[in-house]
Amino acid sequence: MDFAFDARTEELRDRLLTFMDEHVYPAEEVAEEQRAQLASPWDTPAIVGALKAEARKQGLWNLFLPDAEHGAGLTNLQYAPLAEITGRSPHLAPTALNCAAPDTGNMEVLAQFGNDEQKKQWLEPLLAGEIRSAFAMTEPEVASSDATNITTRIERASEGTDEYVITGRKWYISGAMNPDCQIFILMGKTDPEGADPRRQQSMVLVPRDTPGVEVRRAMQVYGYEDHSHGGHAEVVFDRVRVPVSNLIGEEGGGFAIAQARLGPGRIHHCMRLIGMAERAIELMCQRAVARTAFGKPLAQQGVVQEWIADARVAVEQLRLLVLKTAWLMDTVGNKGAHTEIQSIKIATPRTVVGILDQAVQLHGAGGVSQDFPLAELWAAARTLRLADGPDEVHQRSLARRELKKYL
Incomplete structure (x- = not known):
């Protein structure tokens, strides 16, 4: 094991440290001042857009994604010291670099398991930082630490249409309050009676503007609503209909x-x-x-x-x-x-x-x-x-x- 930084990591690290000093730390107070003037606390302060533009200009963009086709092509070992630096300002720096959760995990899922159409419709704008996303897994009614407990149902429409009908309630869905959040990756059960409890779940893409999707409220975390990350929302899916083509991977692969x-x-x-x-x-x-x-x-x-x-x-x-x-x-x-x-x-x-x-x-x-x-x-x-x-x-x-x- 050799943990010495290679030349590329050193170069990116130097650029990122300078970016933090010159742009991110000074923007922390500015972001709070701008947020206080926004019509909605969930809107994004203008300074965040300026940071993203500067980060992209400097090549400090999508550093998290090891897939060289879509991301920076860094290994985990190369990315580790860079992610550490962004952690010094966790509410601004990861977003500025398009390296913020839950978008990072969702982009990884789409890059690895999404089909060409899903990648074009959702992965490309996420990689460009044009939209945000959310990952809908945790539920208030069950112990979600055991994912086999999930109760949200993903059922085929009974009238024979090529659609799923989704019914369930999720909470602490990070990013869902952000008006730029346009897509949910939702985990629910397509085969609740299946013999293998780890093959009962599937993942589907649910556009936020689909009828029946209700972003009900922002959940607080020790009194904080976490505006910078787009909140942690309670979301209700009331007989939400999406095409079967929105399935990620295969049924039972969730x-x-x-x-x-x-x-x-x-x-x-x-x-x-x-x-x-x-x-x-x-x-x-x-x-x-x-x-x-x-x-x-x-x-x-x-x-x-x-x-x-x-x-x-x-x-x-x-x-x-x-x-x-x-x-x-x-x-x-x-x-x-x-x-x-x-x-x-x-x-x-x-x-x-x-x-x-x-x-x-x-x-x-x-x-x-x-x-x-x-x-x-x-x-x-x-x-x-x-x-x-x-x-x-x-x-x-x-x-x-x-x-x-x-x-």
């Missing part, structure tokens, strides 16, 4: 497609989380040297020094594990890296939440306020202990794999 989608998604989240932790450490150090308590700077207080030292050790450990995982995904594939993918998904959000919590503590009242990004970063990191499978599901699966060697 579970396998979801697993293919979630592998890269999990490591992308972990990469960005490391960037969030780095920003937290930076803010901690700045605060520690600027504030005095009980006669000396906070930087000289033993407990603060311990927090900063422990945070640095933890981040270095996480980075090495994420890089190893990226290397394995590139060399032996996602299945071969299953243990490591689950390991980083367990360790990274949990550890970064702890670092952010200490950063909040060091900032006192400021840490929980809107004047610093820490509270919102904490909410985002805490959510990632649930997104793409909660800690306990990954722990269960990982433990079974370890125990299998002894049974």
Whole structure:
């Protein structure tokens, strides 16, 4: 394993760091000011469009997609340090580079499993950043940590037309509040009584403007509505009709497609989380040297020094594990890296939440306020202990794999 950055990664990394300094960080406050003036909080501030245009101009576009035909053609190992950098401003930078979830996962699904017509109609405008998308999987009525529980029905129309009828209720559907969101990739059951519970599900494309699709409300995350990502919506599908040609892949293939989608998604989240932790450490150090308590700077207080030292050790450990995982995904594939993918998904959000919590503590009242990004970063990191499978599901699966060697 050689984790030294190759020439292309170094060059992209230098350009991205400059882009962050010159464009993204200055835009953070501007975006909030512009959002306050918008007719709807879900509209996109003008500065975001300017950032996207500049990123595309600089060749910092679709870096996440290893498919050279559609994306930058980077390996996971090459993309890891770039995703980490964008994680320092998670509500702006990924969107600016067209590397934001859930669009990234949806583009990967369409690139890998979509047919030519689906790619032309939906993948091409997503790659161009002209539209946004959402992934409709999680449901409020069941424990969605077990995807076989999904109850949304995808049924053939009884009158013999070549259509599916979709009925179900989803929530925490990221991006669905954004008016630019034009397409849902929906997971539901086409064969609810099938003998194999992992062959009951299918995925279909549902245009947002289809009759019967109701984006009902934005779900909050610790009081945040996450306007920058287009919210996390509750969506009702009331006898929604779409052509059978909107099926992605084959009937019964939804579970396998979801697993293919979630592998890269999990490591992308972990990469960005490391960037969030780095920003937290930076803010901690700045605060520690600027504030005095009980006669000396906070930087000289033993407990603060311990927090900063422990945070640095933890981040270095996480980075090495994420890089190893990226290397394995590139060399032996996602299945071969299953243990490591689950390991980083367990360790990274949990550890970064702890670092952010200490950063909040060091900032006192400021840490929980809107004047610093820490509270919102904490909410985002805490959510990632649930997104793409909660800690306990990954722990269960990982433990079974370890125990299998002894049974």
